[in-house]
Amino acid sequence: MKSNDYPGNPNSQTMHGLRTPEAIPKPQVSRATARALMLEKAGLNAAPEVNQTLSAALLEGELIDGERILANVPVNQIVKSPYQPRLVFDEKAIEELATSIQTIGLGKPIIVRRLPDGKLELVGGERRWRAVRLNGDETIPAVIQNMTDGIAMILALTDNGGEDLTDYEHARSYHRILENGEEQSQRALARRLGVNVSIVSRCLTLMQLPESIRAVLDKSPGLITCNYAKRFVDHVEAQPGIVAKAVQAMDEAGVQQEAALRLIEKEIAALNKDPTPPKNERRSIEGVGTIKVTGTRLEFKCEKGIDPQRLSQHFEEFLRTLDLSAVRSEVP
CATH class of the missing domain: 1.10.10.2830 (Arc Repressor Mutant, subunit A)
Structure with missing residues (x-):
């Protein structure tokens, strides 16, 4: 009789006890190594003195995603953004915010980006940063994010979206x-x-x-x-x-x-309003004659030596080229 007991035969009685081989475990990356990789990707390795401070202050769960890091950063390492849309800060409102932060904490971290000199530029949350400084805190929770100038402009505006910017500040x-x-x-x-x-x-x-x-x-x-x-x-x-x-x-x-x-x-309106001409207004044009205006009537009297016929011809030619909009009455 032909044997069915051979390797690979699904009906073989001797193969039922075999298990699928377990996957080879991947090497585990330590939290410290992951942190270092994230800091390097975020460009935070160019200034050792800043990195040391940041690394020591990183929060639990600081790795947000591949582009951002959540960290407690030194307040004195932060510089203001040139793209801040807010022109005027209400000092009383800052004091109230500082009191709130002392009571219940900072509910929303600020947003910063790293500068070539190692400092962190404030992109969003200047009111929160000012309030924390007013409280005398040495660090503040911040999202550290790489971004272009254009993105910094957008984020600076959207981060202030709920804080009553004026129309001119938006503009x-x-x-x-x-x-x-x-x-x-x-x-x-x-x-x-x-x-x-x-x-x-x-x-x-x-x-x-x-x-x-x-x-x-x-x-x-x-x-x-x-x-x-x-x-x-x-x-x-x-x-x-x-x-x-x-x-x-x-x-x-x-x-x-x-x-x-x-x-x-x-x-x-006062500047544009033509003054009412005096009744029987008379004006002299030296060497030519005198103009007299009476209501809607205009008269011209020639001086001695001026030919009225020739003058009338020149006057007629002038009138034909006149821009009527310049002489129409504003009163209907």
Whole structure:
């Protein structure tokens, strides 16, 4: 009889007790090694004195993902961002935040990126950083992330999204991002930030104001909102001096937008209004004659030596080339 008991035969009685070989275990990477690899990938190995401090202060679970590290970083190693959208910080609000942090702790870490000199640039969370410094803390929880200047601009803006930035502060950041080329259009920028493109467009209108007015807004960014920006810009095109004076009054005397616009419009209307000519006005043109205006009637009396026929011919030729819009009455 032919034997069925041979290697490889699924019906073989002698093969039932065999087990599938276990996988060869992969070498375990220690937590310290993983930490070192992550720090090196994040570019934190170029400044040993900073790395030593950071490595000693790393939090439990600090490896967020392949691009970011959560760490307790020294407060004095952090420098401010040139892309901070906020122009004015409310010191009272900072003090209140500092008290809150002392009571319940810091609920959200700041965001930083590493600079070539070993310092950490603050990308998001300057109010939190200021509050922690006010409390005298030596370290602060931070997400350390590699990023380009363009990404730093975006994150600096989005991190402040819930902290009541003014329309002008938004406008400056939108303008900077578009000028940098991080986004190619207002619509693309709006989509990336998750806002309506009309909001981006209205805010950017504020950047059309002249530099002298924007210098005032740099100190008091809440003076003009995007809803009124177009009216201010339109008036600037007609009378920049009047608008600049009104904005200065807004800053110094607390004049509100609507009141300032009414003042601007009143002054511009007064400048554009033609004075009523005196009755029977008479003006002399030396060597030619005298013009007399009576209501809608205009008379011209020639001086001695002027031929009225020749003058009338020249006058007729002039009238044929006249731009009627320049002489039409504004009163219907």
